[in-house]
Amino acid sequence: MEKAMVEVQHVTMDFRRDCNRTTHLKEFAVNLLTGRHHIEKFRALDDVTLTVPQGCVMGLIGPNGAGKSTLLKVISGIYRPSGGQALVHGSLVPMLELGSGFDADLTGRENILLNGAILGYSKAFLLPKVEQIIDYSELRDFIDMPLKTYSSGMLARLAFSIASVVEPDVLIVDEILSVGDEHFQRKSRARMLELMKGSSRAVIFVSHNLQQLREMCDRVIWLDHGRIRMQGAAGEVCDAYEREAAAT
Ligand SMILES: Nc1ncnc2c1ncn2[C@@H]1O[C@H](COP(=O)(O)OP(=O)(O)O)[C@@H](O)[C@H]1O
Ligand SMILES: [Mg+2]
Numbered sequence: 001m002e003k004a005m006v007e008v009q010h011v012t013m014d015f016r017r018d019c020n021r022t023t024h025l026k027e028f029a030v031n032l033l034t035g036r037h038h039i040e041k042f043r044a045l046d047d048v049t050l051t052v053p054q055g056c057v058m059g060l061i062g063p064n065g066a067g068k069s070t071l072l073k074v075i076s077g078i079y080r081p082s083g084g085q086a087l088v089h090g091s092l093v094p095m096l097e098l099g100s101g102f103d104a105d106l107t108g109r110e111n112i113l114l115n116g117a118i119l120g121y122s123k124a125f126l127l128p129k130v131e132q133i134i135d136y137s138e139l140r141d142f143i144d145m146p147l148k149t150y151s152s153g154m155l156a157r158l159a160f161s162i163a164s165v166v167e168p169d170v171l172i173v174d175e176i177l178s179v180g181d182e183h184f185q186r187k188s189r190a191r192m193l194e195l196m197k198g199s200s201r202a203v204i205f206v207s208h209n210l211q212q213l214r215e216m217c218d219r220v221i222w223l224d225h226g227r228i229r230m231q232g233a234a235g236e237v238c239d240a241y242e243r244e245a246a247a248t
Pocket of ligand 1 (some may be wrong): 006015016042044062063064067068069071072131
Protein backbone atom coordinates (compact mmCIF):
# COMPACT_ATOMS: atom_id res chain seq x y z
CA MET A 1 0.00 0.00 0.00
CA GLU A 2 1.18 3.54 -0.71
CA LYS A 3 2.51 5.51 2.18
CA ALA A 4 0.29 8.29 3.53
CA MET A 5 2.00 11.69 3.63
CA VAL A 6 -0.91 13.59 5.16
CA GLU A 7 -3.62 12.08 7.31
CA VAL A 8 -6.53 14.19 8.48
CA GLN A 9 -8.71 12.34 10.95
CA HIS A 10 -12.14 13.62 12.00
CA VAL A 11 -10.95 17.21 12.11
CA THR A 12 -13.39 19.76 13.45
CA MET A 13 -12.59 23.45 13.74
CA ASP A 14 -14.73 25.83 15.72
CA PHE A 15 -14.22 29.57 15.66
CA ARG A 16 -15.79 31.86 18.14
CA ARG A 17 -17.75 34.69 16.68
CA ASP A 18 -18.62 37.80 18.53
CA CYS A 19 -22.29 38.28 17.65
CA ASN A 20 -22.96 41.78 18.89
CA ARG A 21 -19.77 43.24 17.60
CA THR A 22 -19.38 46.74 18.93
CA THR A 23 -16.57 49.22 18.85
CA HIS A 24 -17.80 51.03 21.93
CA LEU A 25 -16.26 49.90 25.15
CA LYS A 26 -19.18 51.20 27.21
CA GLU A 27 -21.69 49.35 25.08
CA PHE A 28 -19.56 46.24 25.27
CA ALA A 29 -19.44 46.46 29.07
CA VAL A 30 -23.19 46.97 29.30
CA ASN A 31 -23.85 44.00 27.02
CA LEU A 32 -21.49 41.91 29.07
CA LEU A 33 -23.10 42.87 32.37
CA THR A 34 -26.67 42.43 31.16
CA GLY A 35 -25.83 39.09 29.58
CA ARG A 36 -26.73 40.38 26.16
CA HIS A 37 -23.21 39.80 24.99
CA HIS A 38 -22.78 36.34 23.64
CA ILE A 39 -20.20 34.62 21.58
CA GLU A 40 -21.40 32.16 19.03
CA LYS A 41 -19.51 29.10 17.98
CA PHE A 42 -19.01 28.74 14.27
CA ARG A 43 -17.99 25.40 12.81
CA ALA A 44 -15.61 26.01 9.90
CA LEU A 45 -14.63 22.34 9.55
CA ASP A 46 -16.93 19.48 10.45
CA ASP A 47 -15.56 15.94 10.80
CA VAL A 48 -13.14 16.10 7.87
CA THR A 49 -11.21 12.91 7.16
CA LEU A 50 -8.83 12.49 4.26
CA THR A 51 -5.52 10.90 3.30
CA VAL A 52 -2.99 12.18 0.80
CA PRO A 53 -0.69 9.35 -0.32
CA GLN A 54 2.88 9.70 -1.51
CA GLY A 55 3.11 10.99 -5.06
CA CYS A 56 -0.42 12.39 -5.06
CA VAL A 57 -1.46 15.84 -6.23
CA MET A 58 -4.63 16.57 -4.33
CA GLY A 59 -6.87 19.44 -5.42
CA LEU A 60 -9.27 21.23 -3.12
CA ILE A 61 -12.36 23.04 -4.41
CA GLY A 62 -15.38 24.64 -2.85
CA PRO A 63 -17.15 27.98 -2.66
CA ASN A 64 -15.77 30.91 -0.65
CA GLY A 65 -16.03 30.22 3.04
CA ALA A 66 -16.17 26.43 2.57
CA GLY A 67 -13.19 25.97 4.91
CA LYS A 68 -10.40 25.34 2.40
CA SER A 69 -7.88 27.77 3.87
CA THR A 70 -8.78 26.66 7.38
CA LEU A 71 -8.11 23.05 6.45
CA LEU A 72 -4.71 23.97 4.99
CA LYS A 73 -3.85 25.88 8.15
CA VAL A 74 -4.77 22.90 10.31
CA ILE A 75 -2.60 20.61 8.18
CA SER A 76 0.24 23.16 8.33
CA GLY A 77 0.05 23.25 12.12
CA ILE A 78 -0.93 26.94 12.22
CA TYR A 79 -4.32 26.13 13.76
CA ARG A 80 -4.86 23.45 16.36
CA PRO A 81 -8.12 21.73 15.49
CA SER A 82 -10.96 21.74 18.04
CA GLY A 83 -11.34 18.02 17.44
CA GLY A 84 -9.54 15.25 15.61
CA GLN A 85 -5.99 15.44 14.35
CA ALA A 86 -3.86 16.11 11.30
CA LEU A 87 -0.65 14.14 10.81
CA VAL A 88 2.09 15.08 8.35
CA HIS A 89 4.87 12.63 7.58
CA GLY A 90 7.89 14.59 6.35
CA SER A 91 8.83 18.23 5.92
CA LEU A 92 6.10 20.61 4.92
CA VAL A 93 6.07 23.98 3.18
CA PRO A 94 2.83 25.89 3.28
CA MET A 95 2.16 28.64 0.77
CA LEU A 96 -0.89 30.16 2.31
CA GLU A 97 -2.89 33.26 1.63
CA LEU A 98 -0.69 36.10 0.49
CA GLY A 99 1.01 37.94 3.25
CA SER A 100 1.36 35.18 5.80
CA GLY A 101 5.02 34.79 6.69
CA PHE A 102 6.13 38.05 5.13
CA ASP A 103 6.95 41.48 6.49
CA ALA A 104 5.98 44.39 4.25
CA ASP A 105 8.69 46.71 5.61
CA LEU A 106 11.56 44.34 4.87
CA THR A 107 13.11 43.90 1.44
CA GLY A 108 12.45 40.90 -0.76
CA ARG A 109 15.89 39.54 0.09
CA GLU A 110 15.30 39.89 3.84
CA ASN A 111 11.91 38.28 3.46
CA ILE A 112 13.48 35.22 1.86
CA LEU A 113 15.41 34.65 5.08
CA LEU A 114 12.44 35.56 7.29
CA ASN A 115 10.05 33.30 5.41
CA GLY A 116 12.63 30.52 5.32
CA ALA A 117 13.10 30.82 9.08
CA ILE A 118 9.34 30.64 9.63
CA LEU A 119 9.32 27.48 7.53
CA GLY A 120 11.98 26.08 9.85
CA TYR A 121 15.08 26.40 7.68
CA SER A 122 18.35 27.57 9.20
CA LYS A 123 20.32 30.55 7.90
CA ALA A 124 23.19 28.21 7.01
CA PHE A 125 20.83 26.17 4.87
CA LEU A 126 19.18 29.18 3.24
CA LEU A 127 22.06 31.58 2.57
CA PRO A 128 23.60 29.52 -0.25
CA LYS A 129 20.13 29.21 -1.81
CA VAL A 130 19.21 32.91 -1.76
CA GLU A 131 20.66 33.68 -5.20
CA GLN A 132 18.93 30.66 -6.67
CA ILE A 133 15.62 31.80 -5.17
CA ILE A 134 16.08 35.32 -6.56
CA ASP A 135 16.88 33.95 -10.02
CA TYR A 136 13.89 31.68 -9.93
CA SER A 137 11.56 34.51 -8.92
CA GLU A 138 12.83 36.75 -11.76
CA LEU A 139 12.59 39.64 -9.30
CA ARG A 140 16.28 40.55 -9.12
CA ASP A 141 15.63 44.19 -10.08
CA PHE A 142 13.24 44.58 -7.13
CA ILE A 143 14.78 42.28 -4.55
CA ASP A 144 16.30 45.02 -2.39
CA MET A 145 13.13 47.06 -2.28
CA PRO A 146 10.62 46.77 0.57
CA LEU A 147 7.89 44.23 0.03
CA LYS A 148 5.17 46.86 0.33
CA THR A 149 6.17 48.05 -3.14
CA TYR A 150 5.45 44.60 -4.62
CA SER A 151 2.26 43.71 -6.48
CA SER A 152 0.32 40.63 -5.38
CA GLY A 153 1.69 38.81 -8.41
CA MET A 154 5.25 39.61 -7.36
CA LEU A 155 4.52 38.40 -3.82
CA ALA A 156 3.21 35.15 -5.23
CA ARG A 157 6.39 34.74 -7.26
CA LEU A 158 8.57 35.24 -4.21
CA ALA A 159 6.54 32.86 -2.05
CA PHE A 160 6.52 30.17 -4.68
CA SER A 161 10.23 30.57 -5.39
CA ILE A 162 11.15 30.03 -1.74
CA ALA A 163 8.92 26.98 -1.46
CA SER A 164 10.08 25.46 -4.71
CA VAL A 165 13.78 25.76 -3.93
CA VAL A 166 13.59 24.09 -0.54
CA GLU A 167 11.95 20.95 -1.99
CA PRO A 168 9.57 19.94 0.78
CA ASP A 169 8.04 16.48 1.13
CA VAL A 170 4.61 18.05 1.39
CA LEU A 171 3.78 21.21 -0.53
CA ILE A 172 0.65 23.11 0.37
CA VAL A 173 -0.56 25.84 -1.95
CA ASP A 174 -3.55 28.08 -1.27
CA GLU A 175 -4.92 29.83 -4.36
CA ILE A 176 -1.56 31.41 -4.95
CA LEU A 177 -0.85 30.07 -8.41
CA SER A 178 -3.80 31.94 -9.81
CA VAL A 179 -2.35 35.29 -8.76
CA GLY A 180 0.77 35.53 -10.90
CA ASP A 181 0.82 36.42 -14.58
CA GLU A 182 0.43 33.81 -17.32
CA HIS A 183 4.19 33.29 -17.63
CA PHE A 184 4.71 32.67 -13.94
CA GLN A 185 1.60 30.52 -13.66
CA ARG A 186 2.97 28.26 -16.36
CA LYS A 187 6.38 28.17 -14.71
CA SER A 188 5.02 27.40 -11.24
CA ARG A 189 2.71 24.74 -12.66
CA ALA A 190 5.68 23.08 -14.36
CA ARG A 191 7.70 23.29 -11.14
CA MET A 192 4.91 21.71 -9.15
CA LEU A 193 4.73 18.84 -11.62
CA GLU A 194 8.51 18.49 -11.36
CA LEU A 195 8.33 18.36 -7.57
CA MET A 196 5.81 15.57 -7.96
CA LYS A 197 8.20 13.45 -9.97
CA GLY A 198 10.16 12.94 -6.76
CA SER A 199 7.30 10.48 -6.08
CA SER A 200 8.10 10.64 -2.38
CA ARG A 201 6.21 13.93 -2.24
CA ALA A 202 2.66 15.07 -1.96
CA VAL A 203 0.92 18.29 -2.95
CA ILE A 204 -2.35 19.78 -1.79
CA PHE A 205 -3.58 22.84 -3.59
CA VAL A 206 -6.62 25.03 -3.72
CA SER A 207 -7.74 26.44 -7.03
CA HIS A 208 -10.90 27.81 -8.57
CA ASN A 209 -9.54 26.95 -11.99
CA LEU A 210 -11.23 23.67 -12.86
CA GLN A 211 -9.16 23.17 -15.97
CA GLN A 212 -5.97 23.50 -13.95
CA LEU A 213 -7.31 21.01 -11.41
CA ARG A 214 -8.22 18.52 -14.14
CA GLU A 215 -4.77 18.82 -15.67
CA MET A 216 -2.69 18.68 -12.54
CA CYS A 217 -4.51 16.65 -9.91
CA ASP A 218 -4.85 12.96 -9.36
CA ARG A 219 -7.64 13.43 -6.88
CA VAL A 220 -9.90 16.30 -5.89
CA ILE A 221 -11.81 16.99 -2.69
CA TRP A 222 -14.90 19.18 -2.75
CA LEU A 223 -15.51 21.05 0.49
CA ASP A 224 -18.85 22.64 1.25
CA HIS A 225 -19.81 24.32 4.53
CA GLY A 226 -16.89 22.69 6.29
CA ARG A 227 -17.78 19.18 5.18
CA ILE A 228 -16.44 16.93 2.47
CA ARG A 229 -19.13 16.88 -0.18
CA MET A 230 -17.29 14.57 -2.55
CA GLN A 231 -13.82 13.16 -3.15
CA GLY A 232 -12.45 11.07 -5.95
CA ALA A 233 -10.77 11.17 -9.35
CA ALA A 234 -10.14 14.78 -10.45
CA GLY A 235 -12.33 14.57 -13.56
CA GLU A 236 -15.33 13.12 -11.73
CA VAL A 237 -15.32 15.63 -8.90
CA CYS A 238 -14.77 18.59 -11.24
CA ASP A 239 -17.67 17.40 -13.44
CA ALA A 240 -20.00 17.17 -10.45
CA TYR A 241 -18.91 20.56 -9.14
CA GLU A 242 -19.43 22.13 -12.54
CA ARG A 243 -22.88 20.55 -12.89
CA GLU A 244 -23.93 22.02 -9.57
CA ALA A 245 -22.52 25.44 -10.42
CA ALA A 246 -24.48 25.41 -13.68
CA ALA A 247 -27.69 24.37 -11.89
CA THR A 248 -27.61 27.12 -9.28
N1 LIG B 1 -9.70 33.12 12.39
C1 LIG B 1 -11.00 33.00 12.15
N2 LIG B 1 -11.93 33.42 13.06
C2 LIG B 1 -13.24 33.29 12.84
N3 LIG B 1 -13.77 32.77 11.70
C3 LIG B 1 -12.91 32.36 10.76
C4 LIG B 1 -11.50 32.45 10.92
N4 LIG B 1 -10.90 31.94 9.80
C5 LIG B 1 -11.89 31.56 8.99
N5 LIG B 1 -13.10 31.79 9.56
C6 LIG B 1 -14.41 31.48 8.96
O1 LIG B 1 -14.41 30.12 8.60
C7 LIG B 1 -15.08 29.92 7.36
C8 LIG B 1 -14.13 29.24 6.39
O2 LIG B 1 -13.12 30.15 6.01
P1 LIG B 1 -11.96 29.74 5.02
O3 LIG B 1 -11.33 28.48 5.48
O4 LIG B 1 -11.08 30.92 4.86
O5 LIG B 1 -12.79 29.48 3.67
P2 LIG B 1 -12.27 29.30 2.15
O6 LIG B 1 -10.76 29.31 2.15
O7 LIG B 1 -12.85 28.00 1.70
O8 LIG B 1 -12.85 30.44 1.38
C9 LIG B 1 -15.53 31.30 6.90
O9 LIG B 1 -16.89 31.46 7.23
C10 LIG B 1 -14.66 32.25 7.69
O10 LIG B 1 -15.34 33.45 7.94
MG1 LIG C 1 -9.34 30.56 1.27
